[in-house]
Amino acid sequence: MKTPLDKDLNKAYESFNQNHNNLRQKLTASLPDRSKQHKRAGRISHLLAFTGENIMKNRMTKLAAAAVIIIAVMLGINYIGGSPDGASVAWADVLEKIEAARTLTYIFEIEKGDIKEVFKTRIKEPYLQRNDVIESPSDYKVSMRNAGSNKRWILYPNTKTAVVNNDEGSGGDEIRAYERLKKDFRDGTEKNLGRVKLNGRDAICFEFSKANTKITVWADPNTALPIQIEEISEENGDIKKVVRSDIRFDVEMDDQLFVPPADYSIVDLATQRVQTPFELTEKHLIEGLAVYPKYLDGKFCTRYIGGRPLTEEVRKKCKAEVEKIESWSDEEANKSTLGCAFIEHLPEGSDFQYVGEDVKFGDANTPVCWWRPPGSKTYRVVYGDLSIRDVEPGDLPEVPWLKK
Amino acid sequence: MFAGDKAAYEKLYDRYAPLVRAVCYDTTCNLADAQDLAQDVFMRAYEKLDRLRNRDSFGKWLVGIARLRCKEWQRRKFQSQNNNARLTEVQAVVPEKPDDSRIELLRKMITTLPEKERLALHTFYLQGNSAETARRTMGLSRSGFYRVLERARNRLEKLMLEEQENIR
Numbered sequence: 150m151k152t153p154l155d156k157d158l159n160k161a162y163e164s165f166n167q168n169h170n171n172l173r174q175k176l177t178a179s180l181p182d183r184s185k186q187h188k189r190a191g192r193i194s195h196l197l198a199f200t201g202e203n204i205m206k207n208r209m210t211k212l213a214a215a216a217v218i219i220i221a222v223m224l225g226i227n228y229i230g231g232s233p234d235g236a237s238v239a240w241a242d243v244l245e246k247i248e249a250a251r252t253l254t255y256i257f258e259i260e261k262g263d264i265k266e267v268f269k270t271r272i273k274e275p276y277l278q279r280n281d282v283i284e285s286p287s288d289y290k291v292s293m294r295n296a297g298s299n300k301r302w303i304l305y306p307n308t309k310t311a312v313v314n315n316d317e318g319s320g321g322d323e324i325r326a327y328e329r330l331k332k333d334f335r336d337g338t339e340k341n342l343g344r345v346k347l348n349g350r351d352a353i354c355f356e357f358s359k360a361n362t363k364i365t366v367w368a369d370p371n372t373a374l375p376i377q378i379e380e381i382s383e384e385n386g387d388i389k390k391v392v393r394s395d396i397r398f399d400v401e402m403d404d405q406l407f408v409p410p411a412d413y414s415i416v417d418l419a420t421q422r423v424q425t426p427f428e429l430t431e432k433h434l435i436e437g438l439a440v441y442p443k444y445l446d447g448k449f450c451t452r453y454i455g456g457r458p459l460t461e462e463v464r465k466k467c468k469a470e471v472e473k474i475e476s477w478s479d480e481e482a483n484k485s486t487l488g489c490a491f492i493e494h495l496p497e498g499s500d501f502q503y504v505g506e507d508v509k510f511g512d513a514n515t516p517v518c519w520w521r522p523p524g525s526k527t528y529r530v531v532y533g534d535l536s537i538r539d540v541e542p543g544d545l546p547e548v549p550w551l552k553k
Numbered sequence: 554m555f556a557g558d559k560a561a562y563e564k565l566y567d568r569y570a571p572l573v574r575a576v577c578y579d580t581t582c583n584l585a586d587a588q589d590l591a592q593d594v595f596m597r598a599y600e601k602l603d604r605l606r607n608r609d610s611f612g613k614w615l616v617g618i619a620r621l622r623c624k625e626w627q628r629r630k631f632q633s634q635n636n637n638a639r640l641t642e643v644q645a646v647v648p649e650k651p652d653d654s655r656i657e658l659l660r661k662m663i664t665t666l667p668e669k670e671r672l673a674l675h676t677f678y679l680q681g682n683s684a685e686t687a688r689r690t691m692g693l694s695r696s697g698f699y700r701v702l703e704r705a706r707n708r709l710e711k712l713m714l715e716e717q718e719n720i721r
Contacts, residue, residue, distance in 0.1 A: 165571040262617035483700040
């Protein structure tokens with residue numbers, strides 16, 4: 150029998166079926182024709198197999214077991230037996246090396262379901278971490294964290310921009326994950342599996358079993374330094390696999406590796422301020438304004454650090470514009486940022502006004518915005534053709550929303 | 554010729570699109586954005602179908618893509634908020650017209666639950682209240698699924714009660 154909560158939940162979830170047929174049609178119409186890239190028969194059967202209702206439980210179990218074996222073979226993990234007695238290195242030796250290291254680098258691979266990301270990770274104890282992207286569906290190239298000051302930077306090298314935000318323990322925090330791992334290493338639950346081969350190399354293997362996680366550490370039998378650390382866990386029924394390989398300890402690292410390069414502009418999301426290593430000029434404003442007509446049917450945007458007051462109607466219009474510009478490139482986004490930064494860095498009393506809403510790009514007679522430079526009696530006015538002219542205060546057009 | 558592929562994909566879409574929209578809604582808190590994101594998830598999944606190793610886990614795989622797409626959406630939103638602060642003020646602010654305040658509140662409350670519990674509710678209530686289908690999508694045992702679902706429902710009931718007392 151359904152409870153009132155069931156009824157409400159069924160009603161709440163109905164909304165996710167809204168407009169379904171229309172959306173399906175749109176999707177189908179926009180699916181790319183990939184028939185040339187795939188064998189038709191194979192592809193159709195592959196797809197139709199998904200739609201089948203029967204789940205072959207036994208087959209799944211067999212597949213899962215096979216997958217573990219395949220992964221082991223792919224990684225070149227080859228247990229060749231051997232007893233703990235034959236091992237020359239004890240866990241205490243490995244742990245001592247781990248604890249003593251002040252810096253380390255490794256290749257960090259994380260795989261969950263069909264999503265895989267690979268980074269080169271650098272850690273400088275106790276606070277600093279840097280990840281250089283090797284493989285990821287995301288569009289950034291470098292991320293850095295300072296766990297001491299709780300700051301996280303993402304670098305976009307193509308625009309020489311670093312976006313900084315407060316880091317409140319968000320995902321992907323490898324420095325904290327590594328600290329947790331070290332805590333697990335100290336709890337005395339390790340099993341020494343003896344000598345093994347890892348990718349053709351001799352290693353001593355240790356294993357830790359936690360609630361939902363199996364941790365395996367391979368260490369060099371001569372130096373006691375870890376070669377590879379692997380964590381396999383289950384999350385919501387998904388297998389999550391994390392592999393740290395090519396581990397190197399006490400590599401010399403300059404602190405400069407963990408802050409954005411000096412020639413980068415810094416965009417601070419917390420304060421909404423932009424710092425640039427160069428002087429912002431009118432040129433940046435013009436370039437920033439010029440981005441919009443391409444996406445907004447040849448017109449300038451409704452608001453640009455100013456403009457018509459934010460009524461509900463203006464908000465809706467701006468929202469529609471935001472959706473149109475979502476596909477802009479990093480370079481275009483950066484130009485817009487620098488244009489905004491130019492305005493925000495104008496000294497007090499510059500009297501900046503944006504009136505560019507619906508002004509057509511190329512219109513040499515209609516103003517888009519203006520401001521008064523420090524010490525000047527005239528205003529600098531930008532027109533729809535992006536030319537700039539000096540205008541007397543009395544010749545400025547009236548701004549409708551400033552009318553008394 | 555290619556129609557065969559598209560027709561099969563439409564069946565997958567019919568089965569999983571509401572679930573993907575619900576997962577996206579957990580991030581966007583806005584139905585229109587959730588619908589857009591879900592469309593994008595299905596486009597990406599179509600492109601990547603050949604990479605799916607276990608065809609039986611299509612639902613889980615799709616939810617994984619949706620989560621990743623939601624993270625991208627969030628990051629892009631932060632970026633554009635900065636890039637054009639005045640323009641994007643509207644993104645998070647424009648409220649949807651509430652159809653029914655209790656149902657609207659319930660939808661918002663679901664977004665505050667732990668991820669696993671949210672997914673249990675989504676899969677159960679969007680797949681014909683069938684525990685068997687839902688537990689398969691989540692990769693849980695039957696008893697494990699019921700435990701999570703029960704926890705989610707209890708938490709939701711408590712939250713709704715608290716909220717109603719606050720309103721009074």
